[in-house]
Amino acid sequence: MALVEFRDVSYEIARRPILRELSLKVEAGETLVLLGRSGSGKTTALKMINGMLFPTKGQVLVDGRSTTEWDPIRLRRRIGYVIQEVGLFPHFTVGDNVGLVPKLEGWSAPDIETRVNLLLDKVGMPPAEFRSRYPRQLSGGQRQRVGVARALAADPPVLLFDEPFGALDPVMRLELQRQLLALRQDFQKTSIFVTHDVREALLLGNNIALLSEGRLDVMAPPREFRQAQSDEARAFLAVLDN
Amino acid sequence: MRSDLWGDILQLSAEHLLLVLNAMVFAIAIGVPLGIYLTRHRAARPWLLGFSNIMQTIPSLALFGFLIPIPFIGGIGKRTVIVALVLYALLPILRNTLVGILGVEAAVCESAIAMGMTDGQLLRQVQIPLAAPTIMAGIRVATVTTIGTATIAAAIGGGGLGVFIFRGVASVDTVQILAGAVPAALIALAADWGLGWVERKLSSV
Numbered sequence: 257m258a259l260v261e262f263r264d265v266s267y268e269i270a271r272r273p274i275l276r277e278l279s280l281k282v283e284a285g286e287t288l289v290l291l292g293r294s295g296s297g298k299t300t301a302l303k304m305i306n307g308m309l310f311p312t313k314g315q316v317l318v319d320g321r322s323t324t325e326w327d328p329i330r331l332r333r334r335i336g337y338v339i340q341e342v343g344l345f346p347h348f349t350v351g352d353n354v355g356l357v358p359k360l361e362g363w364s365a366p367d368i369e370t371r372v373n374l375l376l377d378k379v380g381m382p383p384a385e386f387r388s389r390y391p392r393q394l395s396g397g398q399r400q401r402v403g404v405a406r407a408l409a410a411d412p413p414v415l416l417f418d419e420p421f422g423a424l425d426p427v428m429r430l431e432l433q434r435q436l437l438a439l440r441q442d443f444q445k446t447s448i449f450v451t452h453d454v455r456e457a458l459l460l461g462n463n464i465a466l467l468s469e470g471r472l473d474v475m476a477p478p479r480e481f482r483q484a485q486s487d488e489a490r491a492f493l494a495v496l497d498n
Numbered sequence: 499m500r501s502d503l504w505g506d507i508l509q510l511s512a513e514h515l516l517l518v519l520n521a522m523v524f525a526i527a528i529g530v531p532l533g534i535y536l537t538r539h540r541a542a543r544p545w546l547l548g549f550s551n552i553m554q555t556i557p558s559l560a561l562f563g564f565l566i567p568i569p570f571i572g573g574i575g576k577r578t579v580i581v582a583l584v585l586y587a588l589l590p591i592l593r594n595t596l597v598g599i600l601g602v603e604a605a606v607c608e609s610a611i612a613m614g615m616t617d618g619q620l621l622r623q624v625q626i627p628l629a630a631p632t633i634m635a636g637i638r639v640a641t642v643t644t645i646g647t648a649t650i651a652a653a654i655g656g657g658g659l660g661v662f663i664f665r666g667v668a669s670v671d672t673v674q675i676l677a678g679a680v681p682a683a684l685i686a687l688a689a690d691w692g693l694g695w696v697e698r699k700l701s702s703v
Contacts, residue, residue, distance in 0.1 A: 306612055333614035343609030347627050357613050406613075416612075 257320055259284045259446045260305055265314035274300045275470040287447040289461035297470040298450045302416050306335045336407030336415040340422045342399045344391040350402050351387035357410040375405040397428040417449040454492045511681045514658035517648050521583035522641055529588050533595025550589035558647050562654045579656030586647055587640035594636025598629030631701035638693035645686040
């Protein structure tokens with residue numbers, strides 16, 4: 257059974273369609289990249305998975321259950337969320353930021369500490385050096401590493417990424433992309449990753465869904481995606497020729 | 499006579515401080531929760547902000563006059579004064595609570611919600627701590643203005659340092675006016691400094 261499934265999902269704001277009859281499945285352990293231009297509906301689709309938004313028509317199923325039937329709090333604590341602006345709590349230390357969801361879930365203090373240390377290590381931020389710092393004392397790349405660690409903290413089966421590396425310089429971006437691939441080896445997670453960068457999509461996705469004006473244009477694994485013939489896919493792939 | 503004056507200053511200053519303290523406790527207890535309510539209920543914003551805005555525009559002497567005939571909260575004396583002072587202090591506290599909470603970075607609130615915080619957790623753990631310096635600034639401004647406004651309390655028998663000022667104006671006695679005005683100004687300065695210190699402490703986190 258697919259872990260996340262969109263069934264004929266449409267969404268509109270003030271009668272303006274954002275998503276049109278979107279249907280797709282994300283299998284357990286897979287990384288699906290939602291690729292598209294600004295305004296193609298990819299972020300809207302992402303926010304429907306953790307119940308930040310709900311479809312006007314159709315259903316989004318997580319674990320086989322419609323998001324409208326989930327208790328939103330329970331649903332969200334099972335889904336890690338990483339956004340471009342990171343959104344770390346400025347008044348929490350790095351350690352408290354990472355340990356937030358485990359704390360909300362009522363883990364014991366020693367368990368939280370062990371988990372935080374493990375994750376900070378995994379994202380290349382030695383806990384002895386970083387766990388008592390505040391977000392403002394970190395660089396952009398370090399903040400996003402903490403953001404990724406925070407999303408993984410309570411071991412959620414699903415991770416959502418909304419252009420997480422979009423604000424970073426190219427060198428840092430590549431480093432974090434590689435790190436994410438390495439993390440994927442360690443933590444078998446189902447991920448949905450939003451980007452407008454076709455290179456990033458090809459690097460990170462097991463499957464790429466290209467959205468165009470709220471519709472699913474092409475959905476294919478990277479190798480096949482490179483051969484896709486639709487106008488929109490070719491527009492994106494043309495970037496690679498430069 | 500001289501030592502008598504010092505004694506009066508002390509006693510009336512204490513009375514003044516008590517009036518302000520009473521008014522501020524009520525103003526904070528009403529203003530902060532109401533401001534939080536407004537962050538969750540957009541439709542009520544123009545009504546409540548409008549009401550407290552209008553309150554601010556009414557000259558204080560006139561407001562005392564309006565309150566006197568109202569049963570329970572009105573009449574002559576301290577209670578009426580405190581009601582009027584609360585009405586004046588409400589706007590800065592209400593507005594700063596609202597603005598402070600709405601001003602918390604959108605990405606921070608979005609992550610908090612996406613991580614599965616309940617609305618109460620979002621409010622207590624994220625929005626109030628981050629809005630605290632702004633809320634405190636509203637309380638500071640309200641306190642300083644209230645210390646000044648409270649001098650008019652004497653006009654309706656509320657006591658405080660205004661007693662000196664009214665007496666001094668009536669008898670064209672500069673010493674009496676200064677005996678009311680200088681301590682009031684010093685209390686206002688001290689409150690501004692002290693609450694400003696708290697505000698800076700809150701924003702350094």
